[in-house]
Amino acid sequence: MSDAAEGGIARAGSRDTAAHGAGTPPETESADSRRARTTVLPDDGTAGGAVRPEKSRNPYRSMPDAERSALWRQRLHEAEAGLTGLLASLGDEVHLTDWFALQAELFADLPDPRTAPAAEWQRVFFRDQALMERFLVARYGEAILADWARANAGVHRQVEPDHGRGAGDPVHRIARQAELYGSDYEFDDESADEFEDDSVPTSLTHAALTITHCAIWDYREQARRNGVRLTLASPCTYCTEALSANIRAKGYVPAHQLRTGPTGHGCRWEATVPPAPAAAPSPTDELQEP
Numbered sequence: 001m002s003d004a005a006e007g008g009i010a011r012a013g014s015r016d017t018a019a020h021g022a023g024t025p026p027e028t029e030s031a032d033s034r035r036a037r038t039t040v041l042p043d044d045g046t047a048g049g050a051v052r053p054e055k056s057r058n059p060y061r062s063m064p065d066a067e068r069s070a071l072w073r074q075r076l077h078e079a080e081a082g083l084t085g086l087l088a089s090l091g092d093e094v095h096l097t098d099w100f101a102l103q104a105e106l107f108a109d110l111p112d113p114r115t116a117p118a119a120e121w122q123r124v125f126f127r128d129q130a131l132m133e134r135f136l137v138a139r140y141g142e143a144i145l146a147d148w149a150r151a152n153a154g155v156h157r158q159v160e161p162d163h164g165r166g167a168g169d170p171v172h173r174i175a176r177q178a179e180l181y182g183s184d185y186e187f188d189d190e191s192a193d194e195f196e197d198d199s200v201p202t203s204l205t206h207a208a209l210t211i212t213h214c215a216i217w218d219y220r221e222q223a224r225r226n227g228v229r230l231t232l233a234s235p236c237t238y239c240t241e242a243l244s245a246n247i248r249a250k251g252y253v254p255a256h257q258l259r260t261g262p263t264g265h266g267c268r269w270e271a272t273v274p275p276a277p278a279a280a281p282s283p284t285d286e287l288q289e290p
Helices: 031-035 065-089 096-106 118-140 144-159 168-181 215-225 236-249 283-287
Strands: 038-040 184-188 206-213 253-261 264-272
Touching (some): 065 118, 065 144, 065 168, 096 118, 118 144, 168 184, 168 206, 168 236, 168 264, 215 264, 236 253, 236 264
Antiparallel strands (some): 038 184, 184 206, 206 264, 253 264
């Protein structure tokens, strides 16, 4: 999520008309994408129109409110702890009084974790993300956001549990975040029961997800129309850096592609096990005559 201001967000299926991002070409269908089998998750019932068939293995449409709250809190922790580490690495370039004032704003009115609904933690995260982005960009420019993303990923590596899905773990984390916003998304239909010749499940070595409609853009356009000042021209500026860094932090190679089309702004994400390093020549090989 990038430069989100306080307030609500359009849920999946409630389409605000979003302006297209500058420099983002329309998505063209490749041969690979035509071959890929995808499963579309069902709407949560709040959207107009027919509900999609419940074919997916994905449970996140019914994520409990307590789990949503916990994920918002974890994401806030990753962002704030990452920023703390980044500022510490800058040494005496940081004006500590400004940083202390920002921390006071970030934690000014935290909801009660025992009773507050997830919407309250969502509100705090949106506000705090915007405050932290504005703090960094105003002092160091947009280029600092990539450094912040890497610092956050270091925290993410420690606090995000491994679930044993291999490359599927970071992709499922992206799906859970997409669900928090009410985005529409599809997993590649690669069953964990499918095995390659070496008996390693395909999903352990490669996993992919397509966000077919990013609801962050709906929210931003609504906020813009309401007069909210947005720090970044596109939410993708920070989001792509952050998600890529999280995938790398978990030991996988990220790849992404931004998309625009009839369903609005979206993106495709992949996580792949890195190639094995080339074996060093053995001493006997080096001694052999050419």
